[in-house]
Amino acid sequence: MELVNTDVAYKFIREKILTGVYLxxxxxxxxxxxxxxxVSRTPVRDALRLLEADGLVTIKPRIGASVKSMDLQEFKDLCGLRQALETYAAGLAAQNRTDSELAEIRDALEAMRVIVEKMIKAADDRELLVDLAREDVRFHLAIINVAKNELIKKEIMRLSLINRVVSVPPTGKKQREDLNTRRKVLDSHQEIYEAIAKKDVAAAKDAMDRHQQNNLEKVIQLMGIKEQTKFHSELGLAAAN
Amino acid sequence: MELVNTDVAYKFIREKILTGVYLxxxxxxxxxxxxxxxVSRTPVRDALRLLEADGLVTIKPRIGASVKSMDLQEFKDLCGLRQALETYAAGLAAQNRTDSELAEIRDALEAMRVIVEKMIKAADDRELLVDLAREDVRFHLAIINVAKNELIKKEIMRLSLINRVVSVPPTGKKQREDLNTRRKVLDSHQEIYEAIAKKDVAAAKDAMDRHQQNNLEKVIQLMGIKEQTKFHSELGLAAAN
DNA sequence: CTTTGGGAATATGTATACACAAAAATACTT
DNA sequence: AAGTATTTTTGTGTATACATATTCCCAAAG
Structure with a gap:
């Protein structure tokens, strides 16, 4: 792979968007x-077009580019798209899984459980939150990998990034409630895992579908409080289910 | 909307790809x-980047752009992605449909039925095929519209275009078998319609899922005969389910 | 005080020139 | 004669200049 200036510009801008420097x-x-x-404007323009394709940037003719922002409906649509894909992937995973693949899913699940239990005891769970999010991603990624559809994998990962950028800000307070939702998430994951373990396609789909639905409703609820119609992330992990 | 040269180039190249001039x-x-x-090379390069985002063009650094071609696995993945989305859309349609929206779906279904019955009698069904494809698209589009998720709609339409370009060539012969598969398609559509009419979400999803699965298997079978690993369309409608 | 209009400033879209990598054509070696 | 090295050519990636559309600012009018 040759490294051209377009790539340099792409990575630069993308990084700034993902880390919240460009809101x-x-x-x-x-x-x-x-x-x-x-670099010159040419590779920058190329990079912006690539980022537009990723869904991170909006380009309007004669106006220019800006970091993508969405209204509530667009966000719901985005979650719906993701729900469709993850649900389908869960079904494929239940159908095709090998024992070793199942083990990876279980490991991610157990790692999450350990962290949540640590959280119950810990006073400050801020650093644990990062770990939790990582294992959460690992769980979902493990399932997607087992589904063995590269196109769907790419699409879900693309949506994840958009979610990270254009998302609800972290609640900050109400730790007790968050702990409760975390337990629910864990239960959902458990359900999904068991269905995949049993190779029960319908159950796996159903469990994932409900998991995604719950997540959307939780996020919508948090957003409803703020009464925002347009919003952006402060690099919160709330939507990183 | 301002019309810039990039759009001109985009439409030009896109048209040539979709009509099979550029294979x-x-x-x-x-x-x-x-x-x-x-126009100059700059808007052409922009247009090629847009087409790459659409999935119609591949760009390799320092090599250049070419019309997208896929192997069998990629094609299967593409169909899987579409299956996930159309199935999800069918579920939403069953959930949200109004009576007038249902009527539009039924109209498309009935129009297809009329054409298939004409086909049974007609000796030459070539022109009817175009009509059939149009009503087929209309049926699926009606469902997608009822789902009311613009993102999913856009994605499905994008995939449809790729399907049209990178797809199996028409069989040409074996009209009797084709007529049979057409009847099956009609039955599938009937099933989907009835589930949506009854607002039975699970049944609608299931029916659409099987419909998509059948379509994939039919296309794979046709491709299997030819033993092709890479392929392109001759603007056939075989995959335009 | 707000609104409207016109001109300056700015940024985009486009064309074009140039450097250099890749491909093609040619010459050279074995 | 076949394969390899070398030259030529082509085309991409990039920088930059320019035309034009948009935005900004301020002055004049309501």
Whole structure:
């Protein structure tokens, strides 16, 4: 793989968006970016087109590019798309899994359980949250990998990134409630795992479908409180189910 | 909406790909295209990036662009993705449909039935095939519209286009068998329709899932005969379920 | 004080020139 | 004559200049 300036610009801008340096709605002027990155406007424009394809950037003719921002309906649609894909993947996983693949899913599940139990005891769970999110991703990724559909995998990962950028800000308070939702998430994962273990396709789909539905409703509820119609992330992990 | 040269180039190249003028694997040199279209290389390159995002074009650094071609596995993955989305959409449609929306779905179904019955009598059904394909698309589109998820709609339509370009060529012969599969398709549609009419979400999903599965298997079978690992369309409608 | 209009400033879209990598054609060696 | 090295050519990636559309600002009018 040759490394061209377009890639440099792409990675640069993408990183800034994903780490929240460029917030949703922020304009992305090619001139500024080219100066900041140290390449000309041409590869910057190329990079912006790539990011538009990723769903992270919006480009309007004669107006320019900006970091993607969505309204509530778009966000719901996004979650629906993800729900469709993860549900389908869960079904495939239940159908095709080998024992070793199942073990990986179980390991991720157990790692999450350990962390949640640590959380119950710990006063401050901020650093545990990062671990939890990582294992959560690992669980879902393990299932997607077993589904063995590269296109679906790519699509889900793309959606995950958009979710991370254009998402609900972290609650901050109400730790007790969060702990409760975490237990529910764990139960959902357990259900999904068991269905896959039993190679019960319908049950796996059903469990994943409900898991995704619950997650959407939880996030919507959190957003409803704020009465926001447009929103962006503060790199919260709330939507990283 | 402002019309910029990038759009001109985009539409030009896209049209050539969709009508089979540029076949799968064909190189798309920016210089030739810019001369042919009458714009400079810059908007052509932009257009190629857009087409890459659509999944119709592959771009390799320092090599250039070419019309997308896929192997069998990629095609299967593509069908899987579509299956996931259409199944989910069918579920939503069953949940949310109004009476008038249901009527549109039924109209498309009945239009298809009329055409198939004409086909049974007709000696030459070539022109009827076009009508059939149109009503088939109309049926699926009606369901997708009722699902009211713009993102999923866009995605399915994107996949449809790729399907049209990178797909199995029409069989040509064996009309009797084709007529039989057409009847089966009609039955599948009937099933889907009835489930949506009854607002039976699970049944709608199940019926659509099987419909998509059958379609994939039919196409795979046709491809298997040819023993092709890479293939392109001759604008056949076989995969336009 | 707000609104409207016109001009300056800015940024985008496009064309084009150039450097260099890849492909093709040619010459050279065995 | 076949394979290899070398040159030529082609085409991509990039920088940059320019035209034009948009935005910004301020002045004038309501």
């Amino acid at each position: 949703a709605g922020s304009p992305l002027a090619t001139k500024n970016l080219s100066k900041e990155i140290g | 799968a694997g064909s190189p798309l040199a920016t210089k030739n295209l810019s001369k042919e279209i009458g």
